[in-house]
Amino acid sequence: MCGLIAASIGISINTSGVFYSVVASSLHLYRGSFAFHMTIFSMVTAITALFVPSLLKKINFKLLLTIAVLLAVLGTAGMALASKTWQFNLLGALRGFATGIFSIVTVTMIINNWFIAKNGLTTSLALAFSGIMGATFSPIFAIIIEKTNWQFAYLVEAIVILLLTLPAILIPYKLDPAEEKRAPYGQAEETATTVNPGSRKINTTALLLLIVFSAFVAYSSSMTQHLPGYAGSMNYSIELGANLLSLGMIGNIVSKLLVGVISDYMGIVKATLLLISANILACILLIIGHPVALLIIGSFLFGSSYGLGAVCSPLLTLKAFGKNNYGKTFPMMSFAGNLGASIAFSIIGYIYDFTSSYIPAIIVILLMLIATVLSVLFIGKFPKIIRKIP
Incomplete structure (x- = not known):
């Protein structure tokens, strides 16, 4: 879950500001015009989040996650090939849809299913990786841009997203521990007086x-x-x-x-x-x-x-x-x-x-x-x- 949050928010959103001025200057675009693709990204993510619970019920979780990750990786790599505002906006929508599937809604639903005790600690640990990865990789991408170019930096970003999400795809686990005939962590501590x-x-x-x-x-x-x-x-x-x-x-x-x-x-x-x-x-x-x-x-x-x-x-x-x-x-x-x-x-x-x-x-x-x-x-x-x- 830390990896999913790191990829969907920490890398995809919190490092985006590194590219604004560089890409806009390189392609002779208004900075606001280029940055608008992140507004589209955020709005599509928000809309996608509304449908995530329904999608998780209808489609196998690991299959849905794999498709979403592939779309996010391809969309991010595609940023390196884009040169027009409409292309960045289209890729922003694709990336927003893909990351919206494995972002906060999905992650917190899984944590709620698997953790009764220490739910707050687990949630905060996972979501903290949005800030940790943003703070860590923003200067790294800035150095890559300075030493090479922004196109290569986007390709590196795509690879990082893939690496961060692979554990969630490859490690065997179910959306709900009940599907594995297992109990969530801390279930024994749940009392009869707990409000539901x-x-x-x-x-x-x-x-x-x-x-x-x-x-x-x-x-x-x-x-x-x-x-x-x-x-x-x-x-x-x-x-x-x-x-x-x-x-x-x-x-x-x-x-x-x-x-x-x-x-x-x-x-x-x-x-x-x-x-x-x-x-x-x-x-x-x-x-x-x-x-x-x-x-x-x-x-x-x-x-x-x-x-x-x-x-x-x-x-x-x-x-x-x-x-x-x-x-x-x-x-x-x-x-x-x-x-x-x-x-x-x-x-x-x-x-x-x-x-x-x-x-x-x-x-x-x-x-x-x-x-x-x-x-x-x-x-x-x-x-x-x-x-x-x-």
Whole structure:
């Protein structure tokens, strides 16, 4: 599962920024025109995620995974041969569809099937590899581009995706341990008093609040990519801006690793509220902005917004609706998250264009984070509410 997340998000998405300026300059394209293929990638991934549970029921899992990986590898290798905007956009759609099949929805469904105990730890370990691989391979691809060319770098990326996904294809295992007549890890620890919302009707209010939560935290996380621009708007150096982005990525990795562990001991509601508090503090520090130490601390804490979307969202969904309804509900959270992230880049940029400041954008994010607190508090009460339903 670590390999699937590393390939579908860590390599395919989190290293994409390395290519923007180089490819655009090489082919005499607008940077925004080339980068638009990743917007298409994100939107197609979001739509695909909605249908993943149905596809997993109708098609053999290993066969579906193999086809998806081959499409992702071929689509990425095809980027090396493309030269027109429409070609990149078409390949972006193909890659988005393929990686959407073996991304967060599939991975978390498998983890939920195989792990009852330490579910939070396992989820956070797997999803942390999106940040780890992004941070590791971005400079590697940059060096390859500098030493050779961007076309060869895309071919190397395709090979890396294949290598990362091979274990999930080759190692024998089933989608659900019951298919192997085995029990999930920690099943003996499951008590008769455990609430199983999956056997009950899906609560519309809880569903809508979690959709809002996923969209808002994904929107918030997009501000991390604007940290270099924010530093520039405050007349700080380009080097500091790059360092702020790196700190945000470190916060991304650390938060994903920690929040799952914390949730196993404190519960996912308290763990999520703790992470939201860190993000609210980050917004305040970024708004103050002086001295530089506040920006540094704020950037690191702000990176934890990725942990909210990647780890807290699936765990909250599992808590609210149970494993039985997870496949019906989490794809909606995934769609909302991808949608929130895809529009945030443009909206945050437009806010700066019209106001000449990132402060209004950060204030909007601060309000969104406060709103997510209400969603989480309701989810915390939701299992108690459904116990009272006859």
